[in-house]
Amino acid sequence: MEIQTTDLDTSWLEDSNWFHSIDYGNDLISRGRFSKKVPPNYTIYGVYELLKDIDLRDMTCMDIGTMDGIVALTLKNLGAKHVIATDMAKCETFVKGCELLNYEIEYKTPVxxxxxxxxxxxxxxxxVVNAGILYxxxxxxxxLRICRGILKKNGLLILETQYLFDERRPIMSFNPYDNGRRGNPNANTFWRAGKKTIEGxxxxxxxxxxxxxxxxGRFTVVAQACDPAQVDSKYPKMKNVHETYLRDEHYRERVDYDGLTKEKTSSDIKYLGERTDRFIFRSLYKSNMPFQPVWRTGKANKIKTFFNDLKFWISTKIARI
Ligand SMILES: C[S@@+](CC[C@H](N)C(=O)[O-])C[C@H]1O[C@@H](n2cnc3c(N)ncnc32)[C@H](O)[C@@H]1O
Incomplete structure (x- = not known):
């Protein structure tokens, strides 16, 4: 889309604090939270990779915790009929970005x-896209129960999160008590799960x-909302949970397997991509998503990031053997 910049006040692009680096076109690019040493928005490369194989036309989508809104804008650009974006606090950058692009997105805060x-x-x-929230x-x-509850049967969840990339056990680390190398210093981080835990x-x-x-250290999954009987888990105990958990009235969490089994509304949305466990080297990744800026940095940064990615790749591979 061509944006007429002549009469537009775009000083907010310079003056605002940015989480996402967004390429609005016509050389209007927001800074984002990372320095030039890190590829812009790399945490959502998995979201891009999975979205490219989903036809969003006629679909109603939600981006939870949208911040400056790059994912919500992308959903709209890819043809979603209706996009709802939520956040804990309002970002003027989101509002201004929608105005600039003339995009109609239902923006709800604080939620x-x-x-x-x-x-x-x-x-x-x-x-539903739930990126950068689970931790x-x-x-x-x-x-995740809430994400399942707001989806139609067969609807899709794209879940993106930090994770314990080198952990093969089905565990989760409680971050405020984790003083080890896995601990994250941020006061807003409570849990970091391994791949098996997230999938489980x-x-x-x-x-x-x-x-x-x-x-x-980031993990993205595309998962389909289904009848509990169709989950098709490799783990027999999971099947047992779905079949018997609600039969004892002394043990009843909020999950409602009977309700999910009886669901009537069904979605036509389809994930048409490969069914694989992929690893992306962020240093090499090129996205064709509409608002993703090209990573402009020196050769030294690219090489350093590549070797860093390689270390992660090796640890991830070992954990999955
Ligand atoms: C790390 S940012 C992720 C932004 C964006 N989704 C992305 O992945 O690039 C976390 C977002 O989650 C929102 N958030 C934090 N805690 C939340 C909660 N309990 N419920 C809903 N949103 C929450 C924050 O306001 C923020 O927008």
Missing amino acids: RMDEIPELLGPQKLDL HVLDPVET MLELNAFKILSTVSVN
Whole structure:
């Protein structure tokens, strides 16, 4: 899309704090949170990689925790009929970006994960993107239960999160107590899960894992909302949970397998990509997504980042043997 910049005040691009680096066209590019040493928005490369194989035309989508809104803008650009973006706090950069592009996106703030079902009421979605949130919430299983509850049957969740990339066990680390090398210094980080734990939490909530993408310490999954009986888990205990958990009235978490089994509204959305566990080298990745800027940096940074990526790749490979 061509933007007429002559009469536009774009000083907000310079003056604002940015989370995402967004290429709005006509050399209007926001800074983003990373220095030039790191590829812009690399944490969502997995989201890009999975989105490119989903036809969004006629679909109703939600981007939870949108920040400056690069994912919400991308969903709109890829043809989604209706996009809802939520956040804990309003970002003027989101509002200004939509104005600049003349994009109509339903923007709701402040909205916490647990407030989303009430926000939507009976409306159900075709696609939910939940990126960069799972480690910030006190209860990651509940967050995924909410994502499942707001999707139509067969709808898709793209979940992106930090994870324990070198962990093969089905565990989760409680970050405020984790003084080891895995600990993250941020006060807003509670849990960091391994790959198996993330996949298990999704299956527990009646999601079928379709494909995954790893980018260094980040993990993205596309999962399909399904009937609990169709999860098709490799783990017999998971099947047992789906079949028997609700039969004992002394043990009843909020998950409602019977309700999910009876769901009527179904989505036509499809993930048409490969069913694989991919690893992306962020130093080499080239995205053709509409608002992703090219990584302009020196050769030394590119080489350094490549070797850093290689280290992650080796650790990830070893953990998955
Ligand atoms: C790390 S940023 C991720 C931004 C963007 N989704 C991305 O991946 O680039 C985390 C976002 O999650 C939102 N957030 C944090 N805790 C949340 C919660 N409990 N419920 C909903 N959103 C939350 C924040 O306001 C912020 O927008």
